[in-house]
Amino acid sequence: MIAYIVRRALYAIPILIGVNIITFLLFFVVNTPDDMARMFLGQKHVTEVQIEDWKTERGYHNPLFYNAGAEGLDSFKETIFYTKSLRLFVFDFGRSDSGRDISFDISQRMWPSLAIAVPQLLIGLLVAITFALLIAFFRATYIDYWAVVICVALMSISSLFYIIGGQFVMGKLLRVVPISGFESGIFGIKFLILPVLIGVVGGIGSSTRWYRTIFLEEMNKDYVRTVRAKGIAEQTVLFRHVLRNALIPILTGVVVILPLLFMGSLITESFFGIPGLGSYTIDAINRQDFAIVRSMVFLGAVLYIIGLLLTDISYTVVDPRVRLS
Amino acid sequence: MLPGKPVFLLTDILIFVLVLGIVSFFAYAMRKPHLRQPWGQVVRSRAGVISMIVLAVYVAIALLDSLHFHPVLENPAADSTEVQYSGEVISVFDQLVSGLRASTEKTYSAPFSAHLYAKETVQQADGTRVRVYPRLAWGAAHLEEPHTQKTADILGLALTGALKAILVWAVLLVLWALYLSARTARAFPVAFRTLFDGHSEVPWRTVSMTLGVVLLVLMVGAEWASKYHVLGTDKVGEDVLYQALKSIRTGVVIGTLTTLLMVPFAIVLGIMAGFFRGWIDDVIQYLYTTLNSVPGVLLIAAAVLMLNVYMSKHAEAFASLTQRADMRLLFLCLILGLTSWTGLCRLLRAETLKLRAVDFVQAATAFGVGPMQTIFRHILPNVMHIVLITLVLDFSGLVLAEAVLSYINIGVDPTMNSWGNMINSARLEMAREPIVWWSLAASLFFMFTLVLFANLFADVVRDALDPRVSR
Secondary structure (H helix, E strand, O other), rough: OHHHHHHHHHHHHHHHHHHHHHHHHHHHHHOOOOHHHHHHHHHOOOHHHHHHHHHHHOOOOOOOOOOOOOOOOOOHOOOHHHHHHHHHHOOOOOOOOOOOOOHHHHHHHHHHHHHHHHHHHHHHHHHHHEEEHHHHHHOOOOHHHHHHHHHHHOOOOOOHHHHHHHHHHHHOOHHHHHHHOOOOOOHHHHHHHHHHHHHHHHHHHHHHHHHHHHHHHHHOOHHHHHHHHHHOHHHHHHHHHHHHHHHHHHHHHHHHHHHHHHHHHHHHHHOOOOHHHHHHHHHHHHHHOOHHHHHHHHHHHHHHHHHHHHHHHHHHHHHHHHHEE | OOOOEEEOOHHHHHHHHHHHHHHHHHHHOOOHHHHHHHHHHHHHHHHHHHHHHHHHHHHHHHOOOEEEEEEEEOOOOOOOOOEEEEEOOHHHHHOOOOOHHHHOOOOOOOOOEOOOOEEEEEEOOOEEEEOOOEEEOOOOOOOOOHHHHHHHHHHHHHHHHHHHHHHHHHHHHHHHHHHHHHHHHHHHHHHHHHOOOOOOOOOOHHHHHHHHHHHHHHHHHHHHOOOOOOOOOOOOOEEHHHHHHHHHHHHHHHHHHHHHHHHHHHHHHHHHHHHHHHHHHHHHHHHHHHHOOOHHHHHHHHHHHHHHHHHOOOOOOOHHHHHHHHHHHHHHHHHHHHHHHHHHHHHHHHHHHHHOOOHHHHHHHHHHOOOHHHHHHHHHHHHHHHHHHHHHHHHHHHHHHHHHHHOOOOOOOOOOOOOOHHHHHHHHHHOOOOOOOOOHHHHHHHHOOOOOOHHHHHHHHHHHHHOOOOO
């Protein structure tokens, strides 16, 4: 088991190197730091001195790969590739273009993101599985048909509509909960209700439909027929046998997104003014803070790879045969 | 002929290449029974024909909106005798709805309103000033007393539109019945009756009813739009209906071109990985796992940021704002394709691995058929259904993604009409009292209709083409 996990973890290293190279190419080779400086300072009336200052302030003044001006090992160390890209491997994100410590910001901002994302995932799973099981119980009836139609219609509505509509109805018409904002501690719950609710409603169409097909697939298997032939009641068949077995693909499918919950959702957080990592990224995009966007790209990739690793592990836990192949 | 000098934008060319490709594919497929059979199944399903008709309307508008030209100047400079062209680029669709395009007001006005949304100080004839809601320059301008006449006028216009729709509908049905009776050698009344037959193989009744409803909506809408702002006007007084219609092209281009641009990569790499295996497989798998690891939104954000830098550096390379917006749209398609080709590539690799072990491919190898010929003759035709399914399945997701990306300012150019941009500019107006809801509602409704029918169509196509789904 441990040997398997170690082997899978080693596979992640070349992928991380690849991601690092992609971000480096995208941020420093396609456009040179000079272009970024010019963009940041405004196009017209920018002097060379200003550009140099901007670059030196943010550590973009070094050459890309090889610094001919430095001695010995320093000629590799004092380069953008070393200071900006290689440091990412030890999660040293450095400072943002506006001078703040990115690592500190991330450690502060991931908790609000989690406060939204975790309840949203759990409640969403519970609701979708319940609905899907109900629909599967009424399979091949009009209830099934119309439930699927409603699911497709729900899937077709833009997520922006759910947010804007939800804010309008719950926050402005009914005045049940505040429209946006965040507060830590127990009193912060009132700020979480609306985004969590909207996240659950927005995802319900596609996940219910997806779980329904999983349930139906499971119901067509031989062991279900055997159980039915033994005269077991339909509820027992569904809850004891089908549900338990269908949970395996559903839960292993969820594992991959678990680490990404830290990153939060860009849209939800910016609409509700939640100081999480999602709104952090959006602000960085709008302010054109390249250092933050670069760090978030790398962090997102790392979390995704961890998710893949966890998925592999969960498969072996559920089904030990996987490990042997 | 175009009333002006044609302009070929890159996305225009690509979208017509795509149309040509689809038309020639169907011309080819109709002659092969095994290819025709699944499409017959699509046509025989109710959801299939309804969504095809609705999507056809959307696509027709998008195509008309993809024929661009410089219009002839109305008042050329006096000293020249030759025809002069305006600098702005408009499309055939703009020409068709030129009434809507030209009918701008001062600022917001509600749907069907005769008055502006905001009060203004107006000087009256006797010199006194009053704060009133001024009349619109264009909407309901033909009415003397809007308060009393408006309802009757709107109903009257609706009636005219409905009558026109019924007329066109009847003509279409008669023509179609004539064609059917000629082709199947049945008497005309029999053929006409099959168009309302609820139990025929092809659901003709559904076809004719959907056609009737679509015509009704189009005709009544056109009648209303000729006298009113059906969906109101936005902040700068532009007709919202016009904006929503113009956005159709953006949505359709993103939904189709993205897949079109990524399909060649996915096919070549996916088949190569599955067919040659060994180190080629390893390299390709590494490539798509790496690209897939970067969360899509972040990769798009990073790429668009870099595009902004590039465009501001090479501002002189773009002849006009339209071209600049068009390049940005194309680039967005490319970058969306870059993040979504991995899924298709993985599917194709798996399918090729499976096909490689199948008897007829083994037999071909045993007979000494080269790898290239095996791929083209045996593998490629047998994975094409996966490509087609992906094309239709991805469409709706991409249309929705455009809105989200434009909302966070990493989507299409802000000057381009798109549902995302409409939502983005409209959501700030929700705080006004009374609220300005029409811009938001219009964009969401148009987007919802397109995505809903695209989803329904995709389901039908997948059921028909996917051999794993039992028939």
